[in-house]
Amino acid sequence: xxxxxxxxxxxxxxxxxxxxxxxxxxxxxxxxxxxxxxxxxxxxxxxxxxxxxxxxxxxxxxxxxxxxxxxxxxxxxxxxxxxxxxxxxxxxxxxxxxxxxxxxxxxxxxxxxxxxxxxxxxxxxxxxxxxxxxxxxxxxxxxxxxxxxxxxxxxxxxxxxxxxxxxxxxxxxxxxxxxxxxxxxxxxxxxxxxxxxxxxxxxxxxxxxxxxxxxxxxxxxxxxxxxxxxxxxxxxxxxxxxxxxxxxxxxxxxxxxxxxxxxxxxxxxxxxxxxxxxxxxxxxxxxxxxxxxxxxxxxxxxxxxxxxxxxxxxxxxxxxxxxxxxxxxxxxxxxxxxxxxxxxxxxxxxxxxxxxxxxxxxxxxxxxxxxxxxxxxxxxxxxxxxxxxxxxxxxxxxxxxxxxxxxxxxxxxxxxxxxxxxxxxxxxxxxxxxxxxxx
Numbered sequence: 001x002x003x004x005x006x007x008x009x010x011x012x013x014x015x016x017x018x019x020x021x022x023x024x025x026x027x028x029x030x031x032x033x034x035x036x037x038x039x040x041x042x043x044x045x046x047x048x049x050x051x052x053x054x055x056x057x058x059x060x061x062x063x064x065x066x067x068x069x070x071x072x073x074x075x076x077x078x079x080x081x082x083x084x085x086x087x088x089x090x091x092x093x094x095x096x097x098x099x100x101x102x103x104x105x106x107x108x109x110x111x112x113x114x115x116x117x118x119x120x121x122x123x124x125x126x127x128x129x130x131x132x133x134x135x136x137x138x139x140x141x142x143x144x145x146x147x148x149x150x151x152x153x154x155x156x157x158x159x160x161x162x163x164x165x166x167x168x169x170x171x172x173x174x175x176x177x178x179x180x181x182x183x184x185x186x187x188x189x190x191x192x193x194x195x196x197x198x199x200x201x202x203x204x205x206x207x208x209x210x211x212x213x214x215x216x217x218x219x220x221x222x223x224x225x226x227x228x229x230x231x232x233x234x235x236x237x238x239x240x241x242x243x244x245x246x247x248x249x250x251x252x253x254x255x256x257x258x259x260x261x262x263x264x265x266x267x268x269x270x271x272x273x274x275x276x277x278x279x280x281x282x283x284x285x286x287x288x289x290x291x292x293x294x295x296x297x298x299x300x301x302x303x304x305x306x307x308x309x310x311x312x313x314x315x316x317x318x319x320x321x322x323x324x325x326x327x328x329x330x331x332x333x334x335x336x337x338x339x340x341x342x343x344x345x346x347x348x349x350x351x352x353x354x355x356x357x358x359x360x361x362x363x364x365x366x367x368x369x370x371x372x373x374x375x376x377x378x379x380x381x382x383x384x385x386x387x388x389x390x391x392x393x394x395x396x397x398x399x400x401x402x403x404x405x406x407x408x409x410x411x412x413x414x415x416x417x418x419x420x421x422x423x424x425x426x427x428x429x430x431x432x433x434x435x436x437x438x439x
Contacts, residue, residue, distance in 0.1 A: 001029040004216045005181060005203035008038035010277050011123045014076035017130055023218075023280055025136045029175040031206055034127060035182065035199040036119025037073070040066065044119055047098070048112040056102055067095045074126065083133045090125050094118050114191045117144075120180035120199075128178055138176040141167050147184035147202065149192060155201075155264070156187075161209035168210070179206070197258030204272065208264035215265055215272045217257065222276040223285030224249060224256050226298040227433050231426045234439035238285050238298055245297055245381050246272075246287040248415045252379030253302035262287060296391065297382035299432050301425055304351050305337065305375040307405055308360070311345045312367035321366075322346065328362045337377060338408045338417055347406050349377065349419060375405060376422040380432065381415050391416065398435035402428050 010020050011034055024032055036044075043066045050059035074087035098118060101111055124140055131138045146163035148156045168177070181199020186192040194201045200217055207215035221229075223237035224246065241249070243266040251259035256274060265272050271288035310325060325346060329336060332355035339348040350356075356371075363369045384391050392409070395416055406419040420428055433439045 001031065001210060001212050002214055002216060003031050003033065003203050003207040003210070003212045004218060005033040005199050006035065006218045006277065007199065007220075008035045008040070009220055010218060011035065011127060012038035014073045017077055017127055019277070020127065021130055021134060021136065023277065024176075025131070025134070027175070031141070031177040031179060031210070031212075032127075033179055033181045033199055033203040033206065034120065034123045037070075037123050037126075039069075040119035040122070041116060044116050048107075048115050051101055051104070051107040051111070051115075054107075059102055060099075063095060063098055067091060070095075070122065077126065077130055078133055080133045083129050087126065087129055090122070090129070094122055110190055113193060116193065117180075117183040117191050120183050124178050124180050131176070131178075136176065137174065138178055139171050139174045141177050141179040143180040143183050143202065144185055144191065147194075147205070149184055149186050149194070151187045153186075153195075155184075155194070155205050157205070157209060157264070160205060164206065164209060197261040200258055200261040201264075204261045204263075204265045204270075207270050207272075208268040211268060212270055215270055216275050217261075217272065218275045218277045219256060220276065220278055221256055221274075222279055222282045223274045224254055224287075224298070226437060228253070228299070228301060228429055231301075231429050232433045232439075234433065237283070239283060240290050240292060241285060241287045241297065242290050242292050242383070242414075243287060244412070244414045245292060245383070246285075248379060248381045248412065249298055249300045251302075252377055252381070252415070252417065253300040254298075292383050294383045296380055296384070296394070296436050299429060299436070300379045300381065301429060302337070302351065302377040302379070303422055303425070305349050305377050305419065305422075306351070306353060306356060307347065307349050307372040307375045307419055308363070309345055309347045309370040309372075310363055310367045311370070324366060325363070328359055331362075332359055334359060338406060338419065340406050340408060349375065349406070372405065372421075374422045375419050376425045376428075377417055377419055378425075378428055378432070379415055379417045380436070384413050384416065394435055395432070398431040399428065402431070 011017050047059050047062045070091050078084040078087050128138055128140050146160055148159050150156045181202040182193050184192055184194055203215055225235040225237055227235045229235045246262055247259055250257045262272055269289055274285040276282050334350055334352050334355055337349045360369055380395055402420055402424045404418050409416045
């Protein structure tokens, strides 16, 4: 069985839904994971914000506008009168439900998560109805019946595996299933969401627990590129990546895939394919337990970085100093991206500023602290065997005109990372493209 995930643009209009049906209607057994129609989640967030502020008029206007958009799309989507009527009844049902929250005396995060889930529920039913109109038999597997997170907010894999298998066994004659990405229930049984990676994460979790033949992530990009095409003119998609290389690229800025997404697939050894809905015949990128060639494969950049340097004359030979530093970051649940050390200083980076002021205050109690904002991590990723020479020279040569704040190498044989001021990002990416890939 295949697991295929399609994002909001793939269900963003009646025309796109029709194209999606053509792309997926074949004899192969599959589960299709859908996001909300593009723009819907943003609209639902706006509605929720208005309800938090008790701005009822604004909330009603936003709900009316979103409903109007859906009415127009289903009018273009369905030609069969019976199916069109079902589509209109679907819109009635969901938007009447959303409007009930206008009367809630207290609107909380719990209600907001319920509202945010409506986009995926709508898109999956609309797609299901269209398949019915063209004579394609399909079944909706409600994600809320099997997708659950635990008290720590992590997927409850054993629960998910047990319950999705139970659902699948109800329909032994069906080979086309549809489910919602992103949404789930939490340990208390309330509607929640997966947050990180959203629908991609859903697809990889499902692919792992059912031991799928392949997980396919369909976007409007033809795979993971060797550099960021938004900043560099000449890039190319990479045919194959190991799980380790893909994880490094995703973590350090490759927007096509969230870094947590591929972990469930990696643990079960399920290949993940990145495909382009606009060019379905293009090869894309295959991620798996692949022995890739030695050398540099790609470059990624991660913005919004804070670089913190902690200096202390007492640090030299001071037992437990690093432990004290790490305990401060642990206390505020803030992960560290990069770290370098010397006898008298520690430099590290974070990308979450939620508790930055608290962290800096506590660090200043034990050392002198310097904070630099607007930094970017540039990650150079590949199969960088430590026994091979020359990688460092090529990389540093590309940065000869760009000031470097930090360099990290050795923690992984798949990544050399540097920290630079964000204003040099485009220049750095282009210089690496020229030096490493000859463009």
